[in-house]
Amino acid sequence: MHMTALFHGGRGRHLRDRAACAAPPFARLLSRLCGGLLAGALMLQTVQPAQAQSISVAAPLPVEWAPVQLSRSLGFDIESRHTGQRYRIAIGLPHKPAPTAGYPVLWALDGLASFPLMETVRPRPPAAGESAEWRRKIGDEPAGLIVAIGYASGEPIDVNARALDYTPPGTTAPSGDSFSGRHGGADAFLRFLTQELRPLLARHFPMNPQQHTLFGFSYGGLFTLHTLSTQPQHFQRYWAASPSLWFGGHHVLETLPQRLPALDFVAHPARVTITVGLDEQYPASFATPQQQERLQSRRMVDNAERFAGLLTPRPGVQLQLLKLAAHEHPDMLTHGARRVVDFAFAP
Incomplete structure (x- = not known):
């Protein structure tokens, strides 16, 4: 595991004290923070x-x-034994000590794209010259930990790496993906998140085991709903922004009715938000006839409505479906990344 950047400064002393006492080898790197090696924070990309x-x-x-x-x-960068891929992890540090139960944790896919969008809404620690009224507002906001999972390529959206990690196995229909040729690694990627990355970070940060949120956009939204409908025990909150439910002949959607009887959301309650832009299926303007045909075939709005309709009656599920006018596919990443922080950290 290779650290790409370190953090230090006068803020977050409580976090650093906890981290410095953790076990090696990661703890030794974190303990250097107390020595003031670097000022600043995460270097998302470097110019070689x-x-x-x-x-x-x-x-x-x-x-x-x-x-x-x-x-x-x-x-830091880490290579997974489950997927064979190399990831760049960004950790957004909380602005105050953890509550008794530990920090709520937001797991953000496409992390090098989604994490910077969250910067404008993350609660801030005290700063020189701020007003007392502003500090009261910030002080009342819940603290949480953001874990953003990107790729060591440094690309905000690594098209081929995410196509492999975020899509489900077992599809027999054509993928419908004209860009990438490798798919079906979602279960291995989930093992990386829950069996490698989460235990590593839990050694250093107190995590609330009942408040893990998974955020994904597009293929990441597909992975989010695949996880919800196959192994919901790993997260308690899910935000699927513009999920690509068309993938593999609508595989996740078409197999959901068969999977539902085996899912116990009473034992594993879930709060779920699914978002979709109306322009993703019914573009108001600027779409060519070819684009219109493609959007109609993918049925983004219809798919989101159907998934929500199948899941809503299940005991233990709290679900909201947001259909946004004048929003197309890329808009849903921006919309979700700015709103999921409150969704994830709210009591």
């Missing part, structure tokens, strides 16, 4: 020398220029 040579500049770049960083964050 080869990349720098491939861009056009009017003059040599100053040597002191550094990668853009985000505050109150940690980052």
